[in-house]
Amino acid sequence: MRELHVNEVRAAVARMVIDANCCIGEGMLTCLEQCRDREEKTLSRNVLDMIVRNDRLAEERMVAMCQDTGMAVFRVQVGQEIHFVGGSLDQAIHDGTAQGYEEGYLRKSVVGEPLFDRVNTRNNTPAVIYYEFVPGDQLHITFAPKGFGSENMSVVKMLKPADGVDGVLNFVVEAVKNAGPNPCPPIVVGVGIGGTFEKAAQLSKFALMRDVGSHNEDPRYAALEDELMERINALAIGPAGLGGKTTALGVHVEWFPTHIAGLPVAVNLCCHAYRHSSVTL
Ligand code: SF4
Structure with a gap:
């Protein structure tokens, strides 16, 4: 069994939360640019151009590319040969989410109860987490902030x-x-x-x-x-x-x-x- 401290998970999650919200990645930028170049109407081209400029600026300044920084959604593939130490894996992901949204100055958009109170939890938790167990001793986490x-x-x-x-x-x-x-x-x-x-x-x-x-x-x-x-x-x-x-x-x-x-x-x-x-x- 490989030991993995949950503090490592929390720190990685905090970084992922900030990265995803600020850096859309070259693949998406290329896709947006290609679509812009194919558009015939000036208005459509201008909108795509503004999106590209916005996304590049967000990455340059490490600020959120959109004011809606989403609800935090994670797909977590857990190698069955990992033994987590130092606390709960689930809690580490929620804590890392809260830390990332705080340190990245990202908007907190989650209400603690959906129908009657709708009071903001003020740290963008809880996250929505999907776990899968896979062979091996590695932990693979994918994060996607989901705008509503x-x-x-x-x-x-x-x-x-x-x-x-x-x-x-x-x-x-x-x-x-x-x-x-x-x-x-x-x-x-x-x-x-x-x-x-x-x-x-x-x-x-x-x-x-x-x-x-x-x-x-x-x-x-x-x-x-x-x-x-x-x-x-x-x-x-x-x-x-x-x-x-x-x-x-x-x-x-x-x-x-x-x-x-x-x-x-x-x-x-x-x-x-x-x-x-x-x-x-
Ligand atoms: S759906 Fe939400 S996150 Fe997506 S662009 Fe619109 S406001 Fe931003």
């Missing part, structure tokens, strides 16, 4: 198996169309197909942790991603919802086995502030 302009436009539906590929295509395109300008386009579209009601939603969230524009390794799902991308961009919602060629920067589909009687589909939208960081300890 786009989260609010996400949907899950239990389709019937007979709805098939066309049913999935129509449902996803309709979800983006109904969202219109609200999720701060251009967006990245995460789609989860299969599993159960909540598994489909989790898959769609994990789809949004992939590099922008990456493809599913199954060629049938990769083709589905391409077709969705084409149909979504044909909606011409465009940058900031002002029209144009770029409604989506990427469509990522993830799938899981499901029941013979069902075809769950979830669509999780992410805005142009497509932010991530990851670490392996």
Whole structure:
């Protein structure tokens, strides 16, 4: 067994929180620039140019690229040969989140109870944490701060198996169309197909942790991603919802086995502030 002190996890999480909120990464910047160069309308080009300049400035000055610094979402892959020492892994991730949001001057957006009180917890915790156990002795953490302009436009539906590929295509395109300008386009579209009601939603969230524009390794799902991308961009919602060629920067589909009687589909939208960081300890 390999020993890993939870203080190492807390410190890494604090750094990841700041990095993700301030540095969008070269992959996203290149994608945004390419989309800007393809736009024909001056207005659409200008919006994408402002987004690129904003993101570069954020990284240069290490300030948040958007005022909505999101709810903290983590995917944590735990090597089964790790023995954590010094306290609770779960608490270390929450503590690291609080530390990062404080030290990075990032807005705290979490309310402690969702319906009656809605009082801000003032440290952006608790985080939403998904754990998986994997072979080996390494801990891999991916962090994605999730803005709620786009989260609010996400949907899950239990389709019937007979709805098939066309049913999935129509449902996803309709979800983006109904969202219109609200999720701060251009967006990245995460789609989860299969599993159960909540598994489909989790898959769609994990789809949004992939590099922008990456493809599913199954060629049938990769083709589905391409077709969705084409149909979504044909909606011409465009940058900031002002029209144009770029409604989506990427469509990522993830799938899981499901029941013979069902075809769950979830669509999780992410805005142009497509932010991530990851670490392996
Ligand atoms: S949806 Fe994204 S771009 Fe829009 S306000 Fe929230 S974090 Fe910012």
